[in-house]
Structures are given as C-alpha cells and as structure tokens.
Amino acid sequence: MGKNKISKSDPTVFGTSENTETLRWNSGELFLLDQTKLPLVVVEEKQESVEQVWHSIKQLKVRGAPAIGVAAAYGLLIGIREQTALNLKEFLWEIENKAAYLESARPTAVNLKWALIRMLECSKTYSGNDSRGLFKQLEEEAILIHEEDVQLCQRIGVNGVSLIKEGMGVLTHCNAGALATTGIGTATAPMYLAHENGVQFCVYADETRPLLQGARLTSWELNKAGLDVTLLTDNMVAHIMSQDLIDLVITGTDRVAANGDVANKIGTHGVAVLARHFGIPFYVACPYSTIDLNTGEGKDIVIEEREAEEVLNFGKRRTTPEEMKVRNPAFDVTPHELVTGLITEKGIIRAPFAENLLKEYL
Numbered sequence: 001m002g003k004n005k006i007s008k009s010d011p012t013v014f015g016t017s018e019n020t021e022t023l024r025w026n027s028g029e030l031f032l033l034d035q036t037k038l039p040l041v042v043v044e045e046k047q048e049s050v051e052q053v054w055h056s057i058k059q060l061k062v063r064g065a066p067a068i069g070v071a072a073a074y075g076l077l078i079g080i081r082e083q084t085a086l087n088l089k090e091f092l093w094e095i096e097n098k099a100a101y102l103e104s105a106r107p108t109a110v111n112l113k114w115a116l117i118r119m120l121e122c123s124k125t126y127s128g129n130d131s132r133g134l135f136k137q138l139e140e141e142a143i144l145i146h147e148e149d150v151q152l153c154q155r156i157g158v159n160g161v162s163l164i165k166e167g168m169g170v171l172t173h174c175n176a177g178a179l180a181t182t183g184i185g186t187a188t189a190p191m192y193l194a195h196e197n198g199v200q201f202c203v204y205a206d207e208t209r210p211l212l213q214g215a216r217l218t219s220w221e222l223n224k225a226g227l228d229v230t231l232l233t234d235n236m237v238a239h240i241m242s243q244d245l246i247d248l249v250i251t252g253t254d255r256v257a258a259n260g261d262v263a264n265k266i267g268t269h270g271v272a273v274l275a276r277h278f279g280i281p282f283y284v285a286c287p288y289s290t291i292d293l294n295t296g297e298g299k300d301i302v303i304e305e306r307e308a309e310e311v312l313n314f315g316k317r318r319t320t321p322e323e324m325k326v327r328n329p330a331f332d333v334t335p336h337e338l339v340t341g342l343i344t345e346k347g348i349i350r351a352p353f354a355e356n357l358l359k360e361y362l
C-alpha cells in the first residue's frame with residue numbers, strides 16, 4: 001500500500017506523494033486523503049477515533065456523497081473497535097449511538113445516512129452471541145460498501161460514456177470525481193471512460209466557490225489523468241455557453257428526491273438554468289445510494305449552511321470588510337424539470353422521473 005513516511009510534526013499524519021486514493025482501510029486502520037490540502041499537499045491522515053472521522057467529514061477532508069458514505073461505514077468500525085468486550089446488547093447500543101453521531105456530521109448527502117443504516121441493518125442480522133463476531137461481520141459489510149462503490153462508478157461510466165462525443169465541450173460543477181467516491185467518480189466516470197476510448201473532448205471545470213472543489217480537486221484529478229481540462233470561475237459559465245463551447249453538462253448530486261429534484265453543490269441550479277437557456281443537455285450522475293425515495297421533493301432536502309468564514313475569506317486571506325452579513329448554503333436544489341437525465345448504474349433515467357425512479361428503485 002505505498003511507502004508511507006511518518007511526518008515528524010504530527011505522528012498521526014502519514015505523508016506520501018504516490019497514494020491518491022480517496023480513502024483506504026488497511027489492517028483495521030482508516031486512512032483518508034486530506035482533501036482540504038489538495039492540490040498543493042498530497043497527504044493521508046490516519047483516523048484514530050470516531051470523533052476524528054466526524055471532524056474529517058465536517059471539515060471536508062473527505063467529501064463527496066459516496067465517499068462520505070464509505071468513510072462513515074469505516075468510521076463506525078473505528079468508533080466501536082475497542083468495545084468488543086461489551087455484551088452484545090451493550091455493543092449494539094454503542095453501534096446505534098456512534099452511527100447517530102456520525103450521521104450528524106453533514107445533513108445533505110443521503111449516502112452518509114444510507115451507509116450507516118446499511119451497517120445498522122447488517123448488525124441486526126447477526127446470529128451469534130459474541131460482540132467480536134459482530135464486529136467482524138460489520139467490517140465485512142463496510143468493505144462490501146466500499147467495493148460496491150467502485151463498481152457503481154464503473155457502471156455509471158459505462159451507461160454515460162456514449163453521451164460524450166468527439167470534439168465536445170463538457171462542463172462540470174464542483175467535484176463529483178474520483179475524489180468524491182472510491183472509484184472513478186460519478187460525473188467524471190463517463191469522462192474517464194470516453195478518454196480511455198480515445199474520444200477527444202474538452203472538460204470545463206467550474207471553480208466552485210467558496211471551497212474551490214472544481215479548481216482544487218476536479219482540475220487536479222482530471223489533469224493528472226491526462227484529460228483536457230479548462231478551469232472557469234463560476235461567473236464565466238453564461239459567457240462560455242454563449243460562445244457555443246459547451247455541448248453537455250454533467251454534475252453529481254448529494255440527494256435525488258422521489259420526484260427527480262436534485263440537491264448538489266451550490267451553483268448547480270444556476271448552471272442548470274443556463275443550460276436550459278442555451279439548449280444544452282444537463283445530466284446528473286449518481287448511484288442508487290444517492291436516490292432517496294423517502295424524500296418527496298427538493299424542498300424537503302435539508303441544505304447544509306456552513307460557517308461564514310468560508311465566504312469571508314479567499315483561502316486564508318480576508319477579502320471583505322469586518323462585520324459582513326453572510327449566507328453560506330453549501331448546496332442548492334435543481335428542479336427535475338431542468339434535468340435531462342439521471343445517469344445511474346441501471347442506465348439513464350429520464351422524465352417522468354417520479355414514475356421512472358419508482359419503477360427502478362422501489
């Protein structure tokens with residue numbers, strides 16, 4: 001698993017310039033690539049406690065809906081691994097307790113809740129009477145969730161690849177890439193496969209204020225993989241579209257409601273409105289773990305509101321007067337009417353979304 005060098009300044013931080021996996025589970029230890037430091041520093045952080053995993057999710061060291069689901073499943077193991085001496089009843093109580101705690105880290109991406117519910121359901125199927133045996137069963141489940149995520153990304157890629165044609169300009173917003181999953185991403189999966197097939201096309205990556213996931217992460221990972229990527233600030237999209245440079249938009253999502261409304265990184269709704277104005281197809285890529293049939297429509301999705309500091313500063317530099325009032329919703333909801341299709345592991349789901357989502361996912 002790569003040659004890790006232990007950083008002298010912090011014994012819990014392992015540095016490597018080679019390993020760029022979003023996360024890995026290695027002999028009972030969880031390592032997360034610290035995405036807040038990318039692209040300047042490529043460093044993994046070993047997770048020592050469930051509180052550390054909670055903070056890593058909250059601070060976006062690990063981020064992107066599928067990746068936080070996988071991280072939470074492993075994070076639960078970190079939270080209970082030292083409690084296997086408890087009797088089964090007490091151990092089950094601990095599992096529920098730690099799962100509820102992890103779920104509170106971020107509200108919008110349903111994958112977090114989904115992965116933890118899956119772990120809880122797995123614990124209920126345990127037929128033994130020893131907590132160590134249950135821990136082992138849960139570890140197997142977390143590894144399964146992880147492996148499945150890799151496969152789901154691949155399927156999304158296969159189902160979306162034909163949308164990308166020679167010479168196209170493809171716009172994406174935020175990072176729904178390899179870094180947001182444990183595979184080849186969701187929005188980026190068709191891009192990686194089209195590139196592998198030798199299709200020549202150009203990706204436009206929105207910078208994605210305030211935390212710059214497009215600039216720091218999407219452009220970094222696509223560049224590294226040899227794709228042709230051009231960075232835009234968020235306010236350039238209308239102009240670039242008006243110049244006929246964009247033929248297709250593909251974004252990821254944090255939650256798809258039962259009627260097909262999609263929550264994704266703040267700014268996505270604006271991109272979708274512009275795409276409709278310019279007659280550009282707007283696709284959203286996601287695995288089934290992001291589809292939430294229990295949430296009727298977009299207005300029922302809880303939108304995370306983050307700290308003002310993220311908007312008041314650009315990086316670490318203050319860019320506003322003191323005492324500014326600030327809003328910082330991390331996500332917005334794109335109404336299903338603006339979505340051309342959902343690229344999923346099952347294929348491309350189109351309108352009527354409510355009907356077709358039920359057909360595929362109930």
Ligand code: MRU
Pocket residue numbers: 060063064065066109173174175176177180181185186187213251252253254264265266330
């Ligand atoms: O706040 P973030 O960086 O976690 O937001 C991520 C996004 O909005 C992604 O587009 C979404 O989670 C889909 S990831 C495949």
